[in-house]
Amino acid sequence: MSSDLTRLDAATLAEKIHSREVSAVEAAQAHLDRIAAVEGDVHAFLHVAGESALESAALVDASIAAGTAPASPLAGVPLALKDVFATIDMPTTCGSRILEGWRPPYDATLTSRLRAAGITILGKTNMDEFAMGSSTEYSAYGPTHNPWALDRIAGGSGGGSAAALAAFEAPLAIGTDTGGSIRQPAAVTGTVGVKPTYGGVSRYGLVACASSLDQGGPCARTVLDAALLHEVIAGHDPLDSTSIDAPVPAVVEAARLGATGDLSGLRVGVVRELGGEGYQPGVRASFDAALRRLEKLGAEVVEVSCPHFEYGLAAYYLILPSEVSSNLARFDAMRYGLRVEKGASAEEVMAATREAGFGPEVKRRIILGTYALSSGYYDAYYGQAQKVRTLISRDFAAAFAQVDVLVSPTAPTTAFPIGEKIDDPLAMYLNDLATIPTNLAGVAGMSVPSGLAEEDGLPVGLQIMAPALGEAVMYRVGAAFEAARNADESGPLIARIPELEVAAR
Amino acid sequence: MSTPTLIEFDDVVARFDPMLGLEVHVELSTNTKMFCGCPTEFGAEPNTQVCPTCLGMPGALPVVNRTAVESAIRIGLALNCSIAPWGRFARKNYFYPDMPKNFQTSQYDEPIAVDGWLDVELDDGTIVRVEIERAHMEEDTGKSLHVGGATGRIHGAEYSLLDYNRAGVPLIEIVTKMIPDTGARAPEVARAYVTQLRDLVKSLGVSDVRMDQGSMRCDVNLSLSPKGSGVLGTRSETKNVNSLRSVERAVRYEMSRHAGVLLDGGTVVQETRHFEEQSGSTRAGRIKETSEDYRYFPEPDLVPIAPTPEWVEELRGTLPELPWERRKRISAEWGLTAEELRDLVNAGALDLIEATVAAGAPAGEARSWWVAYLTQQANTAGVPLEELAITPAQVARVIELVTSGELNNKLARQVVDGVLAGEGSPDEVVESRGLKVVSDDGALIAAVDEALAAQPDVAEKIRGGKVAAAGAIVGAVMKATKGQADAKRVRELIIERCG
Structure with a gap:
């Protein structure tokens, strides 16, 4: 019974809960049991909130029993929340020692929306410290292991959320995407991850990595589930000045439409600059197959050029560290978080705390950003990077004038072995080559499973990108592709994940 | 450091031209802070007017206070500035415990108001035009209280307490261009400018402008150039100048000190200095090595401020009569001499009298009440006239009772005493004290x-x-x-x- 519930997609599980075939408490318990069984291998969670999850589920059950309509289409469905969103009843560490045990005095807007929707929050998921990394190896609390191959990375920074889905610890998860932290983990775990348009989901209570790039978004095992979750969390928030005051795109309707499998009349652009050299052969093969599948669905596939994308990575690694250096200045031991009592002055305590509390990648980026913003260097670094950002936005605008969506492989490689790139920051940064441009331009992007790479049998993701607030067409293409792939391959990709050894526990 | 050589003021102006610049911070009296909904009242228990945003909690975000922007635009317009059609906030990055985010959200190269002027009238009627470089919005910091140690300063303190109630309170910083050619009148020009700016901001109703409570703070920038040379000297920036009189004294002191350094063959150090109220001197603060690197960059958590021309014009329409123009009108209406007017202004009585007249009292009676009996009472109580516990409307009512014969002057004074003692309105005091004229x-x-x-x-x-x-x-x-x-x-x- 339990294991069956954990295999269901969120939409199906929600139906069973709302029709009282299954209780929300049973659903929560099944996932808590699964977490207890596999966490030792996977390490997707930093905090599991069993008691509050069951309490919240019981409230949903009581409300359904009383004949009240469910608070949302996902009421009663369990979810894994990335540990970067403020939660008043759970620690919020951002994967960092400097916030070990910190309990925020408030809920993030996204957290409140999940609660209001009756979604059961199972706990907080592992991540690279302050969302800086592509492998979750920079978590201060140890890496997350990829359920497809436990010696491999689950991607990052949201490796915990993606692994929780792939390990059937939760049918839904929340991630944040600054340069690919939702999409790349989705790609390497064979799951679905969406980075909404910048400003589409409130950042209030999302502990900032880089304010102008960060965006919260839904993670799931199916495109429809992601769409259902998208509609719960998206929408204007007066507490976030950068939040868009416009209706949320009708992504659930678009996903349902897409699943009927017709993309005729749609133009799909292949970004010439996001492919070829540097992409693993199995990734390229899977991507080529995906293009043929899109054509089979009736889409017209054309090549487009985005000439400035090649400067994206360089611009990103100036803008992001600059904002990081300022955003992370607040961790100074004066008001909350770690405090290392060393020396007599406030400055000494600050320095000692930051030395002990931040990991190597965070320090590297703070130093980079402090340098890039320094007087005399600002124009050459931060200023130039902002110009590149504008050019990339123009590339997108020109491309979207020709096509409805753009596609590329989500990541250049499949999941690499844990430890392989930890000492080579540049190699690590290259993971996000294909995902970074959407963050720089603020447009929408998603990753859907495209297949397994022939050489290592690990998942590959297809990235679909759409203009700002163009999520509907993106979900439609994603759902159509997913349905066609499932039909051709006799079932979803995630069904092919090896069973984790849980019997011994 | 040894005692600085001070040069006689007359000597200073004989040999040097002072170059003056003034930076004034005005704390706005909005109900809520610049970027969050916390109250701004002065004097609350420490750390009771705080929230995740103004405490810099991880994840919390700022939202701009529209009233603060309105106030900034109105101040800009009143100072004859151009209002920027588009501008961003910037982050000024530096570490200090009283600043919750370790950056101050401010405006840097895109201020809301630029290029204005204020015509300042000196005591003898001379008008000096002070050019305004900019007025920009920013947030205040918290307050540190250094405990232990002899001086109350951080050096030598045992520990420090932090109060974040003030953190995030909206500030407008008004910066003048360099004010040249003031010569011996530099101290007077400085005081007159700050006085007039205070009156202007007060008339807009956007700030208490209480220098004693820190809702208006002044930094004095001063340098000397050899007489007639036009060669700019190195400037000092004197902070903590907390009264109008101190503005004048700080300029005068710095002129004498700079001249002393220069005539000794030394070089003036570019530094921040603190004004000492008691001695009337300044002491060195932190030295500015070239310039501190604040690593400014546009605040990514806020969207640009883009006031429409319609909104700016609407706000221009709300500007009150300028205080000095109002004074001229009033003195013409009341037939006051320039001296009488100045006495009324200095006594802080002008607004009160005008409000009393507006409440229906004849100007002569209103003046005589405020200047004579009420001024005496204020002096006795040791409070400013405006803080007496009686309103202009109440004074007008007392005058009305006298005119109608229900009170005579002696009884009227007793009624006023009753009101000041908190016994209620004039009518209530008449009733409770039984002060009615026997007209039966x-x-x-x-x-x-x-x-x-x-x-x-x-x-x-x-x-x-x-x-x-x-x-x-x-x-x-x-x-x-x-x-x-x-x-x-x-x-x-x-x-x-x-x-």
């Missing part, structure tokens, strides 16, 4: 007859046409009625009874 003729006639009977010789004189003799009877009646009689009516009755 029956009671008065009895008292008059009694007095006439007691002094038959006087009564005889009155009957004989010596009306002036009635004074003695009036006095007796007033005494008998404990001053509550209307003296005019008493006199009338005496004539009647002797007729």
